[in-house]
Amino acid sequence: MFVSTAYAQTAAPAGGGSDMLVQFLPLILIFIVFYFLLIRPQQKKMKEHKAMLAAIRRGDRVVTGGGIIGVVTKVADDELTVEIAENVRVRCLRSTVNLVLAKTEPTGKSGGDSTPAATTEEGESKPADTPAAGGIGKLFGRK
Template sequence: MLDILAAASGAAPPPSWVSWLPIVGMIAIFWFLIIRPQMRQHKAHQEKVSGLKRGDQVVTAGGLVGKIVKVEDDYVQIELAKGMTVKAVRNTIGDVIPPAGAKAAND
């Protein structure tokens, strides 16, 4: 019995870097599951907003649907109805609606 106790107490403790492995693993998981997809989504939105042009049909972040009448540096003027235009911040454009005659990408 004493031999087992002496062998167990003589074992070397694990290296100090082993205690950091769970933290590094959680950071890696957090990066690949949350931060990286969010960065891709932000980049795609920025490309979409930078490519806005007159005549595009858009949806704002507030849910308004209209056609772009004028594009400025930070703002766009959107025609919601005949003769009714609003000025919106360019970054609040949520999506660009494809034209009605265009085929879907998966068809």
């Protein structure tokens, strides 16, 4: 006859647990990389932003979501009053604040000083009426 005898193939051994782990190992590694590169830094940034929003107080200089820069004049629960120009005040939600440019010292710490001391972005304290770039005068011997 022209048809040869067919032989049944032997079945592969049922590996079970170790085979499944080897198959899912690349997927698990990808998830771990995504967690450390994307998810964890985003959660940390959101936590810092939430703490910054909770710490906003009167006198802070803020930037809103629309790009408006102003000084906080009144703080309520979820609402801020921001002065963006002389005698121009805007009410905005606390959650729309993107950045706090300059933080002020609490009024109880200054000991009777009428001008609040602002803090620069580097964390250095400076009086509110001194210019930020006053170091060039020192180079030429001016005080």
